[in-house]
Amino acid sequence: MVSSYAQIDPKDNIIVAIQGLAKGTEIEVGGESLVLKEDIKQKHKFALFDLAVNDEIFMYGVLIGKATKHIQSGCAITIENVKHASSDYKDSKEKYTWRAPDISNFKGRTFSGYHRNDGKVGTANHWLVIPLVFCENRNIDVIEAALSEKLGYQTKKDFAVDTDALIQKYKAGASADEIFNTPIITSKEEMAKNRVFPNVDGIKFLKHDGGCGGIRQDSETLCRLLAGYISNPNVAGATILSLGCQNAQIELLQNAIKTIAPSCNKPVYYLEQQQSKSERSLIEKAVKHTFIGLTEANKIIRQPAPLSKLVLGLECGGSDGFSGISANPALGYASDLLVALGGSPVLSEFPELNGVEQDIINRCNTTQDAKKFYDIMRAYSAAAVAVGSGFENNPSPGNIKDGLITDAMKSAGAAKKGGTSPVVEVLDYTEQVTKPGLNLLCTPGNDVESTTGLVGSGCNVVVFTTGLGTPTGNPVAPVLKMSSNTALFERMKDIIDINAGTVISGEDTIETMGEKILDHVIRVASGETASKAVLHGNNDFIPWKRGVSL
Template sequence: MKNKVLKVHPSDDAIVALTDLKKGERIEFEGQVYLLKNDVPVKHKFAGKTYQVGDPVIMYGILVGKATQVIEKGDCLTINNVKHAAAEFTGKTEQVSWQTPDISRFQGRTFQGYHRPDGKVGTANYWLMVPMVFCENRNLNFIKEALLKELGYAKGAKYQQHSRKLVEMYQSGKSTDEILAEELLVEEESDMAQRIFPNVDGIKFLNHEGGCGGTREDSDTLCSLLAGYITHPNVAGVTVLSLGCQHAQVDILKKEIEKRDPDFSKPIYIFEQQEIGSEEKLVTEAIKKTFVGLIQANEIIRQPAPLNKLTIGLECGGSDGFSGISANPALGYVSDLLSTLGGTVILSEFPELCGVEQELINRCTSEALANKFRSIQGAYAAKAEAVGSGFDMNPSPGNIKDGLITDAIKSAGAAKKGGTSPVTDVLDYTEPATQPGLSLLCTPGNDVESTTGLAGSWANLILFTTGLGTPTGNPVTPVIKVASNTRLAERMPDIIDVSTGSIITGEETIQEMGERLLEYCIKVASGEISTKAMQLGQDDFIPWKRGVSL
């Protein structure tokens, strides 16, 4: 490691510890000498100057907090001496110029994708099973049980042998101490049949708890979200189960599909239980029609597509003090590369843009987009404050423990995923991303609600950074998990695809890592690499009910 500390921006007065630092340690950095007043854990920050009460704390070149007491130069910054503070934002105040990155390495490159009639290209080929209301989850589960194993999509019972072994020990008279001392090894049982439809990557089931009983806004939003999944480039066709009397009516779903694709031509089979009658008849007919649909979906094969057909969603979860220094800026470079190539990038999680709003407003390509972002962000913040839960309450205990002591620090680092390119579109939740370049999508900071929204807005890949380790995936969009530090990648290799820890140690630059990540994306998009989330079958799907979720 070249240095023990880092100043992210030249104007910063909060200094980042790249390793554990001890009280009394003398740090020499960029012509300054810092005598540490107390221990500073790795990823945390210490004062680069003496703060008086109320003084601003600057990191990433912006306001990220204010001192609540006198903090001496060399003191560790904590939740006990710093409180959240963020700059106010207005309309566009300047026109931001942009230095495009060198894309020569990627010009003319292609990926192997699934071409759809509407011109979009998928990175996967899934059949979708959609309930209009939670009442149909049971029937959906019957269909899942009937199809997956027989068609070769079921995974082995990974932990079932544990129970079998424990039962055998109990029945043979082993003591509780002997049972607890037994080493149980995980050996995934191979009960998978040969895949009947090799060109269909899977059958995905969007079980959820909505569709009725809540507000009409929530049921309408659910229909809009489901339409986003049905028209998604990674989806070949869909089976829809409806009860009949729920708020989330099939007619609403059809209108939302038509809004996104007026010439919609994918196979879609809709079954309404109250019209069909018995559960057995519904499930049997749904299985037969789905099987026929799978035959059609299997006829689609991967073909070359230009990189501008990629739409990459950007997400972070379980962030740490390195996320905004390594993993997120690396994604930012991917974002700039793809934007320059004519592709689409989606930056989500509006609560984690707190404090960087003015920069994003100034990057908007029009006043209309700037005003739309201001309106959505302002309304979201006001709704949170109205119930006593402002954006300042966004950092989780894990975030705080690993150095993200204010929401503005977390947000400034999270926003690095969006790079430096112009903002070409601003989307409210469930609106599809259709413009090349960087789009801002309103979602909560909640990992699964946000990734669910990214896929609903047509992201055909998701880059997901984490510093603490987050086991999250999506039913239709491959999620590439990117670690901010090497220790995490080594500790949780079953969920991490790529580590950016080499940026922290100085072995790679942000630009080099960004290029490596885009190469990885091309391989995943072409079906050459199955992400860890896909291997684990992590099909997380949680629609956002438009209440306060941070």
């Protein structure tokens, strides 16, 4: 895009400012001309025609709001003159046809991954240490302190501090100057070179605040989520710590693993504190079991795998007025490429599909999935209303400040991540991806809760689009951050992996950017390139308790 403004769809009666536009600027769109009556900020929108109170407002070709005041052509669209509105939808689907993109540039490509006995392939090789209840979080901290740095794994910083070197100098009688001049900082890169288990990418500690209290269903859902993490192809095995009396019982987790992954035969060690002779004994056994598990996990090496083994999470957060124009549709094209190659992209964040439900329903392969999506969306919306909220309250202050003023506007852009391919299956939270093609997964719009859910349902890599910037990562799957605009990429290169702002500047098309995304995903999946979230140790993990979270 090289113009200073754009009409995204011919049906749209609002125009987006690609650059900041000054009052008095003459605009021509589709044979219509107007003069701006006020300054329009970059990423924000202005009216193409005069709009009366209750007139419908369209962007991306869908209803995104209604005017609450008279709006003259050339005036800004704001939260002061527009309210959320979205199209209704029905559970019956219409015929849908799809034309797959050209995949010639990826034909025969493979990635180098970790093959599991159940046929899945991981993009990483991790060992998990998991508490079944928050009471065990302190013990998890002790185990992490005992293992991570000693085995050469990253700390919460970009480096490790070797205090032992100072102690040894002191005991040897070194002077203050000698102690002060002793090197004690080790970079993550140096730590990685010195790993005891070079084929294990990390030991991940999934602390949480659940497992007891609340309602029993919360603990059941937590166990299904944890079972999904254990069976994720990026995981080699796990050590589980239980207190003993909590709602999330060991048997509940074991049954969840059998249900969602009956062919999963990974080593899982279960330890219960109330059956242990002491806390010291519990921790000793946990450390030894984990160490032995790591020796086995280290025997697994990367081998070539077809791109059909990629399960790609499609996520967005900190969205802006460009997200639905550059990053999201480019990711959608990459999603379509992966579908055509036999892979499985997964679109989540159901509150951010508000207003495009009928399009999603029409794309479902079966009437059963169309009905399931319809029912989940109706129930989710009703639950939000029941507590005095609603989907219209989804946009954050940051979204609004950067031009996303209604949920339907935000949703219409967010849905672009799912491309145009048919929906092969609709999954509720913690249900597993089993079919190649585009899957839908019910999660909240909250960034970390949604990413946590995507990986818990089987995603082995995630692409996360953002217009405002976010450090979000995941303990198990690499999360690649992609900026919607170049200014963000230049400002936050330390946490952003890919820049889709080149679509806005005209250097890339949606199609060329989509191919670049998939190529980057392949390199990360092969371990050739590390995502910024992995490099910085962003291991965000927040289970959804199924309360209303927008």
